[in-house]
Amino acid sequence: MNLDFLQQELWGNSLMVYLRFAVILVLALLLKKYITAIFTRLFFTVFKKFSADYYGQQFKELLLRPIEGLIVTIFFYVAFNQLSTSFDKLILFKRMKPVKEAGQEVASRLVTLMDLVDHLFFLFLIFYFILLLSRIIDFVIMVLLHKATEEHDRGRQQIYPLLKDVLKVVVWGFGFFTVLGVIFHVNVAALIAGLGVGGIAIAFAAKESLENLLASFMVMIDKPFTIGDWIKVNGVEGIIEKVGFRSTRIRSFDKSMVSLPNRKLIDSNLENFSERGMRRVKFSVGAIYGLSQETLENTISAIKNVILKTEGTMGQPIVHLDEFGASSVNILVIYFVSAAPETDFGSVKEKVNFGIYEAMYQHARGFAFPTQLSIDGSDVNEVVPPAATQE
Template sequence: MLWRDFLNYEFLGNTVTNYLWFAGILLFGFLFKTMLSKLLSGLMFRVVKRFSQEDNLPVFRRLLLQPLEMLLFLVFLYFAFKSLDYPLDPTQAIRKNEPFLKTFMLRTYQVFVIVAVTWAVLRFVDFIAHMLSHRAERTSSKLDDQLVPFFKDFTKVFIAILSFLVMLGTVFGVNVAGLIAGLGVGGLAIAFAAKESIENLLASFTIFLDQPFVVGDLVQVADITGTVEKIGFRSTRIRTLEKSFVTLPNKFMIDKALDNLSLRTFRRANFMINLTYNTTSAQMRAIVRELQEYIDQHPSTNQDGRIRFSALSPSSKDVMVLYFVDTMDWNEYINVKEEINYKIVEIVERNGAQFAFPSQTVYLERKPAPEPAEAEQPMAAGFPATDLQ
């Protein structure tokens, strides 16, 4: 009898039994939410497994585990609160007989449920994009490599906006249709406020349609040179030669002069060799001739190379070196250039010439010494000595 009386004891409008049910359901949900999430994610993966060529269950669980845990805990939280009775707000109870606290907590709960569902859907979109990215890597075209992240971001933004509208209509009772219709009045102001974002979005479609570059291309825009790693619906991300990560607006990418270095048939090397003025004409001719023959016979260059005695600089005799390396790979290009540079040094040294460096020669003019007779003649008060005798 005492135990039953204790269970039936009321506190704040609820018996001890109600509180025990509340605590038990919450404890069960907290302890088993991870296990149930793994089980649920495994069942969901069976649906999408037929579209996946690999065993992506670890990736699927890693993406969906936390959203499913939150969603399942909210389900247990709902049943836990169902076991309790809520006190009434006196004003609301007199006028409408509605539980104020229960209504407030229900609205808050609905917000969290919509957030959890949205989170799970966004993670599911990430998984679909992960599968499509692996398929795109197996194709020779680079267009699908940049379409996958673009449409992934676009879909996630659309889902977030849709979830926000559902929250307004379901939780707060807002007339969504009327709100959308009312946006036509303030649409012009919104368009001006989001002018740059809209321009970047339109620029992204221009990039996809015109394809001045694709993911993986080495490009130079303004003073930035690097490899395109991602093209989004607002910006393009470039990994520079210094390995820094630069994010540029899409509008900037199509407004500025862009040089797609990956589409070049050859890579050009153009520089000067500065030789000292002590180099004779015979040495100059021999150096130019041997360099020209080496460049023409090199297996990695074409026949457009030019070695010419081009200028007489203030401190050197200059030989122009111009050649084209038949490769698109940057590492191979610098390796060939290094090989040719060693050969240039070898040819110059073999012909007995020397490399010049900026220098100046200064000539000092010395005045002749005065005659001895004039130097020994005494002077007094500005008159010669003979005048004072």
């Protein structure tokens, strides 16, 4: 086969060069998934001892995008390098400076299309590399959190998310300064020194953010609560889900998510109900008038048994005849529910209520409700005599 026609030049490059360029791009698009799968398996063999086999899918999902991005970036750079001869001749703009001797302006630097390709290559390479490190941090913290959850270590469950945020800020900060130094040729050391001088102004501008950041570390040190604790602060009541840089996430009992600034946690009165280990429930049940003492005693005993048999309740319940109301004989009910994270307070309370409902109809003929009776006879009137009324 005669391939001499591939040596013909078009816009400064032979057809063979354009063919290589196209083949590399096609290979990048066709092989990126297979190469990514190979590298993902290689990476996972390193972390396999640290984690378990069932983390393989999560590991693949986390590292898929950064590894695929790195592979495509490298392939594209190799492809565009095939056209470097033409790209070096395409001048995008000239940086000029005056020459004192001649009194004229000459080009001090020519920025070509290939320079732009080089800068974009390093930008994407750094971005996907930092993204890869960030996803590895996500995976490591995910495994550590899972182990802490299995061991019921709420202290580690609280500190690992904050540690992840700190590490990711450091990694992305390193990537940012690397981009400034490598791509934009900024003197990073001088820039950091300048930031030290302007740090006071930045501190004033970010005063609230810094307060919340320091408050998050104070929470970690003082430990007024841990992940999974039931707290009440600033009118917000619920379960602690995460302590972040700026705020703490609290899941209220109506399942809404509340983000509370960390500084409010240390400035406000905070009640940790989990520390007392249980939550009290108190209410009254009204029985109808006319029941015998034996019936009321059987009803009270049945209510006690319902509470004792319900999983999640703690200690001995208090159930006794409390008072005579306007329309009912009131039975006071007091019992305690475990405040452990695995105990669903609403579910336990619902089971107790269903049991009391059945017990009242089985032993006390149901519940009392406000009623009015019509009494035959004349009205009592000791103020105005009947004779005076007739007149």
